[in-house]
Amino acid sequence: MDEGVIRKPIKLHRGLNIVVGGADASNSIGKTTFLLAIDFALGGKTYARKSSSMVRAIGHHTLHFTHTFDGVDYRFCRDTAETKTVWSCDDKRNRLRSMSIEAYKDWLAAKYGLGELGSSFRDLQSPFFRVYGMKHDDVDRPLMSSTSDKVSADLLRLLKLYGRYEEVAEIEEKRENLELDRSAFRNADSRRFIRKAQSAKEYAKNERKIKSLESQMKQMLERCDKGVVEITTEKSGYIATLTDQLIELRRGRNSLARALRAMERDLELISFSKTKNLERLRTYFPGIDIRPIAEIDAFHEENVRNLKEMHRNESADIKARIADLDLQISRIEESIQQAGGISTLPRVAMEEYADLNSLVEQLVRANELYDRDKQFAEDAKEIKSQRESIEQHHFREIESAINEELLSLNRAAVGRGIAAPKIEIVDPDHYTYEIPLDDGTGSRNRGMFLFDIALLRQTPLKFAIHDSPGLKQVEDGHTIGMFNLYSQCEEQIFVAIDKVDKYTESGEVPDVIKENTVLELSRGHELFGIAWNRDIESQAEDIGSDE
Structure with a gap:
């Protein structure tokens, strides 16, 4: 909803897709919620948690979304009250047939080229959905899917993404x-x-x-x-x-x-x-x-x-x-x-x-x-011993490839003279990811985001999501440098930011932001027409007085 009117379908495209917040960095207007909606359309469930402020504020509802392959649209919908079922739809949003969420995720894996890597679509993709609340923002473990995961699971995921798992599987x-x-x-x-x-x-x-x-x-x-x-x-x-x-x-x-x-x-x-x-x-x-x-x-x-x-x-x-x-x-x-x-x-x-x-x-x-x-x-x-020998051989090659890509990406984003992040795989149970001699919060977040781009370029991954809390930590000029890299990707990258006039001294919004903005939100123009942190009754009165 926007000013009481149902929003038109939000069209997303290849490369960078930006959700822009208000100039006053307003909270609870829907930036993160929109990113979670994308995750929901890709088989996630955080968006529909009963405890979420969105569900408590507006109640359960249906999300419609479309995947397009070779010019053919595949339309679906999914209810927040029944997350284990996905429906295929026609172009009028009529429901045609249902499938389990597991079958839907298998379909995603097959269509997006992740079905033959030895793991599920969510296991491979979700670590790179760095949305606030999903706990995928550990700058020291950019491959982590869950806080309960062992480090060995991170590195096994890396082998699968690089197509090196077959020998290990045997x-x-x-x-x-x-x-x-x-x-x-x-x-x-x-x-x-x-x-x-x-x-x-x-x-x-x-x-x-x-x-x-x-x-x-x-x-x-x-x-x-x-x-x-x-x-x-x-x-x-x-x-x-x-x-x-x-x-x-x-x-x-x-x-x-x-x-x-x-x-x-x-x-x-x-x-x-x-x-x-x-x-x-x-x-x-x-x-x-x-x-x-x-x-x-x-x-x-x-x-x-x-x-x-x-x-x-x-x-x-x-x-x-x-x-x-x-x-x-x-x-x-x-x-x-x-x-x-x-x-x-x-x-x-x-x-x-x-x-x-x-x-x-x-x-x-x-x-x-x-x-x-x-x-x-x-x-x-x-x-x-055989497994460790095989893994170490593959890890050395993968580590070298990632670090070369990170060095190139870092130079493109922030210029020469600023240290690039590096991954070091010690053994199948341990790895480190850091920027040598730089443990600043902004630098470490930059390193995490560049890691995602490196893997998008080198593996079959198709998506990354970067939320505003992490991007806010990164130096403004470096953020724009990263956005320029994002915009060059064939894969889809979804980000949320606010206060877009801060990125230049003149206050002019950079072209990379203007050209890739898909949704603008602000106070009075929230994702669902209301802000979670304001009293709903008072907001209704405000809307009535405006009319």
């Missing part, structure tokens, strides 16, 4: 599969009656005990060989019992192996390829709406991910059970072989020998389980 898949195997092994371990060795000290103690017991068993055989009457019945019964156990274990293993092969065949069949070149369909079917196809693709892709995850978990569990059976089979086979050499054991000696052999088996199994768990740890360490 290593990450290995790590995830190893963790599944380890988890399944430990779950199976918890069902065993035999407790694995808990430490290297216990492992060594078990080894000594095994040698001692085997020595006792050998002495028993030697004593019996000196003349004790052969008791073949007891030996045969002992071997028969072991053989029965072996047959049962092998039967169980074969059954699990068949199930695993079937599962692996099923996993190979579970696949889904996104519909490629959706836009080319328009060549053959003019006027076709590709959004339902994109939604169906997203639905099937999610189902395939879930099925594969379920199969991987079940497969890991079966592999752990097979490995456990292999250990048991190996020990029984060894026991049968040893029993074959027992030719002269009486019943009492046979029972004692069997008890000793059972104890040996338990100790051997305990150490075998310890070895298996240790191997998991070594494999995990090796995978981590």
